[in-house]
Amino acid sequence: MEMTFRHKISITTQTYTAQDENFVLTLHSAGLKRSERAISVAFNPLQRYISAGTRDGVVAMWKYVGDYSSSDGSDQPEDDSSDPSDPHFSKYDNKKTKVQTSSSQWKPMPSVTVQGAVRHLQWGPGQGLLAAGTDSGATMLSETVLHRSLNDGVAAIQINNDTVNIETQDNGNFLIHTDINVKGVVVDSSHMVVWNGKEAQVYGLGDTDTSRRQVNERSEPASLEEDENASHY
């Protein structure tokens, strides 16, 4: 089944006084099965996301990645540092612009699975916040930037909001589950640090014996008590 966004695209073009343009975005283009059925849709004009909720509990998303051009046909400067997604950005508010859209300019984003059929979708007032209403409740989906760090032959790759995959050249990989929403990660050969803007967590990396040695050797006198506890691992 193909799903049209004609109504939503029409709202978009009214906002930017563009010409009438209609096209189709398929759920299959977002990586969903052809048997999926869309039952809700929401558009985020600030970040230019279209999201669709399906009967099987999947939220598919597309992001507009095309360019904008002015009504007289002249392109906007490519080096324009202004961010159209900025809520204070008003460059296009009083200027007639033309949206040159086609289905190829909507980039599929990773889909998210929630519990139950997604009957309602609503973007939040801030950026990257989407509410999905199901028969059993509501799920808040928050956009997360996945971070990575590479140092001394050790790579830390965030794969989830609170999980980091550690890969080494010699000893394979393993996961570290933190209990914070990771907003940054940095790694070297023996330690990894994650933080979220309110707290930071430091992890020692290596085999069991190495970790013990690191904890004992690399501590300040003021933290000896914690280090002794850590050496009992």
Next chain:
Amino acid sequence: MILIHLKCTSLRSVQISDFQTSARSIALRRDTLFMAEKNRLLITNLHGVQRLSVSFTEAEGIPMLLDLNGNFLAITTNNGIIKLMDVSRKVIERETSGNCYNHSNTTKQS
């Protein structure tokens, strides 16, 4: 005689510390953390215990991003300044180790 090389694959992690910080960015060098917090660069050990604090002037701006390569720490501020520090010394002296480069014209302040 048979020589067998045993390769250790028992990778694991141990949480060393968990401390409160409002740092926007953190760099890691051995047992030292460099944290961009408020209008200063905070240098701590792995437990968040402060070793040194380097305040930034209003003209320099607020430190936003940190990146460490070898002995050199690069700090970008919201005023478009990149500040370089040699962190190989035991004591970082801001007056002698900081170099500021403006995006419009390169100026050396130290």
